[in-house]
Amino acid sequence: MSEIEEYLNDLSARLKVGRKKRDEILEEVRDHLLQSVESLSAHESSSMDAESQAVTAFGPLTLIASQFNADAGAKATRRAPIIALTTGASVVAVFLLAVINQPKTTALANLPQQITFFLSVIAFQFALVAGVCGLSRSVATWKTSASSGTGRAYVKRCITVSMIALSIGTATMAANFIFDMHRGTPRSGMVLTVGASSMVLVAVIGLTSVIKLPVNSSSENLDLHSSHPRALFEIGESTINLVRRFPFLSSLFTVLAASAWVMAHAESSTFIGAFPWGIAEAISVIAGFLFLGRTLGLRPPLSGTEVFCSS
Amino acid sequence: MSNQQLKGHLEALILATLEIRPAYGYSILESLRTSSAGVFDLPEGTIYPALHRLEDAGLVKSTHEMVDGRQRRVYHLVAAGYGSLEKxxxxxxxxxxxxTNILAVNPA
Known part of the structure; x- marks a missing residue:
């Protein structure tokens, strides 16, 4: 096998791009190397020497492959928040379609229903926070962040956590629908069943799509100058940092907001009655933010420009 | 010139080369080498990811030509590319x- 073919085979093995793209790259590289050999041979190099020189001048395999991979990873990273948004919007739409025309019931929710509802609310909050982290970082640095491998890995991690939480949320909400059907409410079992299964299916498809995204190795960076991420769009990370810095004020705000929400939705008609719900909601939100930030690694790997100039 | 110094400028240099006429990877490298009197001597392969990025960004367009029985990808500058080059x-x-202003100052 000629040195050029050997180089192309090794390059092919290292490329983490689609088949069509791989073929295009190899065809282009082959043409370059053959032309380089022709040019070198014309200047008195032997054929073997010319091949060797052409391959050396083309550059180390790791460098060339990593730049192509980083490009592919950048594109995949931009797809991650789009998948998350589409999945989230579809789940909300299915949920609304399933419950919007159901007759109201005055019967108190039983314990399994309360537990599944509460779990799904927590899971949805996790999904929202993690999704906002990934989305905001992606938007803030749409053109440049993906040049950093750590930036790409961060966006994928956020969106993956978000999709896992969304899947758990839809599963517990589906369980909630099932418990609702078994307590004799006049709601349509068929609509709830179809709604519940559709929600779970959509969330799992979203999760699978995100896991499959080839954002590629975090060490594969593009050689680009980078701009500062726009603070306005770092909403998720800023919120996590804010909650960590002012836990008391954040808790108070959340308790009041959640209590007002509970009152507005008539689960309790007085502020005092709604207050325990507000506290429960606040605990889940604050714990969610702290847990997400520290344990699930949703805090950015490095601050500010360091992240984006790591190449 | 070190490759580090070329970072971030390679795309603009490619666009400037394509402004003169459509070209393929090898000929773009030759032009860069000649125009820079051999100062720009980067690993040749690094030009292709940059060309693909420019095409993905809609700044250049590529067409395929058959030359000596081989497919050759020729890049052309498009309107958005001219705009980007001006910027x-x-x-x-x-x-x-x-x-230049800063480096030109000689306190001695």
């Missing part, structure tokens, strides 16, 4: 003027 030129002129 890069302006930004480079400001930057280089500022650096």
């Amino acid at each position: 890069s030129r302006k930004s480079w002129q400001e930057f280089s003027a500022a650096v």
Whole structure:
């Protein structure tokens, strides 16, 4: 096998791009190397020497492959928040379609229903926070962040956590629908069943799509100058940092907001009655933010420009 | 010139080369080498990811030609590419003027 073919085979093995793209790259590289050999041979190099020189001048395999991979990873990273948004919007739409025309019931929710509802609310909050982290970082640095491998890995991690939480949320909400059907409410079992299964299916498809995204190795960076991420769009990370810095004020705000929400939705008609719900909601939100930030690694790997100039 | 110094400018240099005429990877490298009197001597393969990025960004368009029984990918500058090149030129002129002003100062 000629040195050029050997180089192309090794390059092919290292490329983490689609088949069509791989073929295009190899065809282009082959043409370059053959032309380089022709040019070198014309200047008195032997054929073997010319091949060797052409391959050396083309550059180390790791460098060339990593730049192509980083490009592919950048594109995949931009797809991650789009998948998350589409999945989230579809789940909300299915949920609304399933419950919007159901007759109201005055019967108190039983314990399994309360537990599944509460779990799904927590899971949805996790999904929202993690999704906002990934989305905001992606938007803030749409053109440049993906040049950093750590930036790409961060966006994928956020969106993956978000999709896992969304899947758990839809599963517990589906369980909630099932418990609702078994307590004799006049709601349509068929609509709830179809709604519940559709929600779970959509969330799992979203999760699978995100896991499959080839954002590629975090060490594969593009050689680009980078701009500062726009603070306005770092909403998720800023919120996590804010909650960590002012836990008391954040808790108070959340308790009041959640209590007002509970009152507005008539689960309790007085502020005092709604207050325990507000506290429960606040605990889940604050714990969610702290847990997400520290344990699930949703805090950015490095601050500010360091992240984006790591190449 | 070190490759580090070329970072971020390679795309603009490619666009400037394509402004003269459509070209393929190897000929773009030759032009860069000749125009820079051999100062720009980067690993040849690094030009292709940059060309693909430019195409993805809609700044250049590629077509395929058959040459000596081989497929050759030729890149053309498109309208958005001309705009981007103008911006890069302006930004480079400001930057280089500022650096020149500072480096030109000799306290001795």
